[in-house]
Amino acid sequence: MNTLSRRDFxxxxxxxxxxxAAALALxxxxxxxxxxGSAGGSTGAATATAAPxxxxxxxxxxQTQAAGFIAAEVSIASGDPASFLPxxxxxxxxAILNEIYEPLCDQDGPSGELYGVLAKNWYWDGDDFxxxxxxxxxxxxxxxxxxxxxxxxxxxxxxxxxxxxKYNRYFNDCEVVSExxxxxxxxxxDAGANVFQADxxxxxxxxxxxxxxxxxxxxxxxxxxxxxxxxxxxEYITGLSATIERVSDDEYWQKDLSVVGPQHQANVxxxxxxxxxxxxxxxxxxKTGQIDYASEIxxxxxxxxxxxxxxxxxxxxxxxxxxxxxxxxxxxxxxxxDINLRAxxxxxxxxxxxxxxxxxxxxxxxxxxxxxxGVQSYNxxxxxxxxxxxxxxxDLAKEYLAKSSYNNQVLKIYYYTGEHAEMEEGVxxxxxxxxxxxxxxxxxxxxxxxxxxNIPTNANWDLLCTTTGANGxxxxxxGKFSTDxxxxxxxxxxxxxxxxxxxxxxxxxxxxxxxxxxxxxxxxENFYAYGTLEGILxxxxxxxxxxNATTKTFRNWTIPGAWVYVE
Amino acid sequence: xxxxxxxxxxxxxxxxxxVAILIFTILYLVPxxxxxxxxxxxxxxxxxxxxxxxxxxxxxxxxxxxxxLYSLFLKGDFGTSFKYNTPVIEELLVRIPRTLFxxxxxxxxxxxxxxxLGMMAALHQNKWQDTLCMVLALxxxxxxxxxxxxxxxxxFAIRLGWFPPFGxxxxxxxxxxxxxxxxxxxxxxxxxxxxxxxxxxxxxFITTARAKGVDEGIVVRRHMLPNALIPVVTGLGVGxxxxxxxxxxxxxxxxxxxxxxxxxSGIDNYDYPIVRSSVVILAVFSSLVMLLxxxxxxxxxxxxxxxxxxxxKGK
Numbered sequence: 001m002n003t004l005s006r007r008d009f010x011x012x013x014x015x016x017x018x019x020x021a022a023a024l025a026l027x028x029x030x031x032x033x034x035x036x037g038s039a040g041g042s043t044g045a046a047t048a049t050a051a052p053x054x055x056x057x058x059x060x061x062x063q064t065q066a067a068g069f070i071a072a073e074v075s076i077a078s079g080d081p082a083s084f085l086p087x088x089x090x091x092x093x094x095a096i097l098n099e100i101y102e103p104l105c106d107q108d109g110p111s112g113e114l115y116g117v118l119a120k121n122w123y124w125d126g127d128d129f130x131x132x133x134x135x136x137x138x139x140x141x142x143x144x145x146x147x148x149x150x151x152x153x154x155x156x157x158x159x160x161x162x163x164x165x166k167y168n169r170y171f172n173d174c175e176v177v178s179e180x181x182x183x184x185x186x187x188x189x190d191a192g193a194n195v196f197q198a199d200x201x202x203x204x205x206x207x208x209x210x211x212x213x214x215x216x217x218x219x220x221x222x223x224x225x226x227x228x229x230x231x232x233x234x235e236y237i238t239g240l241s242a243t244i245e246r247v248s249d250d251e252y253w254q255k256d257l258s259v260v261g262p263q264h265q266a267n268v269x270x271x272x273x274x275x276x277x278x279x280x281x282x283x284x285x286x287k288t289g290q291i292d293y294a295s296e297i298x299x300x301x302x303x304x305x306x307x308x309x310x311x312x313x314x315x316x317x318x319x320x321x322x323x324x325x326x327x328x329x330x331x332x333x334x335x336x337x338d339i340n341l342r343a344x345x346x347x348x349x350x351x352x353x354x355x356x357x358x359x360x361x362x363x364x365x366x367x368x369x370x371x372x373x374g375v376q377s378y379n380x381x382x383x384x385x386x387x388x389x390x391x392x393x394x395d396l397a398k399e400y401l402a403k404s405s406y407n408n409q410v411l412k413i414y415y416y417t418g419e420h421a422e423m424e425e426g427v428x429x430x431x432x433x434x435x436x437x438x439x440x441x442x443x444x445x446x447x448x449x450x451x452x453x454n455i456p457t458n459a460n461w462d463l464l465c466t467t468t469g470a471n472g473x474x475x476x477x478x479g480k481f482s483t484d485x486x487x488x489x490x491x492x493x494x495x496x497x498x499x500x501x502x503x504x505x506x507x508x509x510x511x512x513x514x515x516x517x518x519x520x521x522x523x524x525e526n527f528y529a530y531g532t533l534e535g536i537l538x539x540x541x542x543x544x545x546x547x548n549a550t551t552k553t554f555r556n557w558t559i560p561g562a563w564v565y566v567e
Numbered sequence: 568x569x570x571x572x573x574x575x576x577x578x579x580x581x582x583x584x585x586v587a588i589l590i591f592t593i594l595y596l597v598p599x600x601x602x603x604x605x606x607x608x609x610x611x612x613x614x615x616x617x618x619x620x621x622x623x624x625x626x627x628x629x630x631x632x633x634x635x636l637y638s639l640f641l642k643g644d645f646g647t648s649f650k651y652n653t654p655v656i657e658e659l660l661v662r663i664p665r666t667l668f669x670x671x672x673x674x675x676x677x678x679x680x681x682x683x684l685g686m687m688a689a690l691h692q693n694k695w696q697d698t699l700c701m702v703l704a705l706x707x708x709x710x711x712x713x714x715x716x717x718x719x720x721x722x723f724a725i726r727l728g729w730f731p732p733f734g735x736x737x738x739x740x741x742x743x744x745x746x747x748x749x750x751x752x753x754x755x756x757x758x759x760x761x762x763x764x765x766x767x768x769x770x771x772f773i774t775t776a777r778a779k780g781v782d783e784g785i786v787v788r789r790h791m792l793p794n795a796l797i798p799v800v801t802g803l804g805v806g807x808x809x810x811x812x813x814x815x816x817x818x819x820x821x822x823x824x825x826x827x828x829x830x831x832s833g834i835d836n837y838d839y840p841i842v843r844s845s846v847v848i849l850a851v852f853s854s855l856v857m858l859l860x861x862x863x864x865x866x867x868x869x870x871x872x873x874x875x876x877x878x879x880k881g882k
Contacts, residue, residue, distance in 0.1 A: 031822075041808050079607070080832075082648075082651035082653065082658075083651045083652055083653045085652055085653075088652055151850055169611070170880045221651075222653055237735075237736070237824070238658065238661050238662070238824060239658075239662065239824020239828060239829065240663075240734060240735060240736070240822065240823075241734070242738070274733070274734065274822070275822065275824075276733055276822045277819050277822050277828055277831075277832075278820050278822065280717065281720070281733045281820065281821075281822060283730055284721075284724060284725055284732040284733070285732055285733060286719055287725050288724055288725055288728065288731070288732055290731060290732065290733070290734075311711070424789075448599060483609050484612070485612065486612070487612060
């Protein structure tokens, strides 16, 4: 080995470090700037909104339809899709994929009604589901999309194991009927044909692409999507940002813009998405003008933005329900298998206290049944029912406790530490305080989102405070009572009547306000669970750039293409 | 020397297998149901069973471990992300340069600020310069980097508007992450340099050099510094692996899409392939750097080199 003096070594080390740093700088800084640095210091009019607003205003849809003006650019914070694979749209940044890809149908935000996107018509004949496509659909590579592509897409999705419950769960097979008509053969009865919104599950959310474009892509379109939508991906820096640009009206296949729903409008030329990982940095980016819109900001940040005329703050009900389940597994020795103990707890809980614990009406609203008011089958009569939701009665709670078999066991309360951890904690602590009042012992444990849940016959918890999002109907909220999804239901109820009621509700004609109310009353009579709150979300945007950003998808996702921009 | 390197490389294989088994076992023992996390609340029992079967999560521990080790070490397959359905290694290859750039830059800043600070303290031992330098070092090492990062964002991005608060798309985007990520290292280097310099400063060869009338600047640069820097160089050598593992928080705060944020997203999402692969890659990197440091030791320290040579001759 040649000798190297220490001085020479230090020189080499210095030069080497500098060279390495320079080389890495070139690599790491790879990718052009995605822009997004919109100028700060806006002078827009103040339109801060203090009171909660519900995202049920259909006039917003009409307003964006009539906007006409196309803005140059907007920058927003977003989740990271990490892959643009159309067979399984990723969760985090799905809003971006929704701007690039198109499904057969989509759901209107305010009403929840389906409207056609690629599909011109669709109908059931009792057993099968027919979809007729527009005959003029082309993707951005000029491939013509026909029924062959639709059938290929769904079969490929199934083959790849990316079904995501949209097809395989309800349908046996699909085939081409004619160039623009495809048929989906539903599974019989409870498995598909009779299931409420099986067609919705099939039609919406899919990212249908042409077989030719998909097979031409080297990576299954994971980084280079070619689709039929109003926007094209023009730049993508993995883990940091994505830029999509508007397809001109001439290039876009749908010439009749009057049938284009909010999800597929394009009121801005260029959208920059930044995948900001830290919530505080989203707010900072809005303050510094790097982004123009931030969703789900904290109440502290909202107060700050509300005080400035440069920003608009918008609060809306999230359709996300906070709930508490009781573990009723008798064979597992769970104390709450005793209905009297459950009744005691329900009557000890005060909904108003829970609301106060999470910050009051600026952050949530209290519930009167195991359902949020925004869902289609909600029956507002429940607000006048004589139940534990409207009556906190400590004396009655103590009476039930005396009748119960409670023997000073320590009840295990778990709450989830997901994105709503602070509110979950507030709910759990308030329930704990209620138990204190009637002399029931407990301990409270935070848990991550997959712990202790969905494990059949699990006796390790007694009360579980968690959240569920409702997607327009009560089924997603009530799904945990179904034995099909959880053996015995998530609370180990093992109640055949409950399961039968769920199945009746989950049919094409069964999901009504009446059947929902019947279900809710059964839950109340048996003290099976407690729906505590519906959360409020807060968005904020720069008033100088965006005039109205309240238009959202049925799932409350942002649709920057449909916003109204300042001219 | 060659034999030594060969032996170290051989040991590296066992270390990596050990790390792989350890991280696999830790993740295997994490409570919770992965399929529920990915399929959502409305998934049926059958859906969840199909998911577990697809990813082999329904197999016993030893079978899962065997498959993992076989894929990793014999097929070079780091697995596919549960969430993103993309090969983990592809994503890591894109992210590693960014993490390395941040880590190496932090080390360069550490050296550029920490070493002069330590030198100044040692050369002015027990004077106000020494006190100032050590107070600064204490301050730097005491301030948590996430707190410093957020305060810097508030001051330099929001109030002064000098730097963007996040991202990597501009050169200026790197300034705050590098400073926030290097402060603790600056303090460590300053203290190490001071301590090493003080050991050398009274050595016989320094006294001899001064007695011969050598200029004080030359004494410091040519005689004190090279001898005092050996332990500092060791610290700098370990720096890259420490920086890569330690800058996870900095990456997260400044939205730097590196290995750290990828690993955190894997942890958040129960995406075991991401976490396992990131840990194994970090272990590979750390092992290689430590090997390199040991080889460099032999190059710069004649005593260590003589040891290797002696062993070789003896055999």
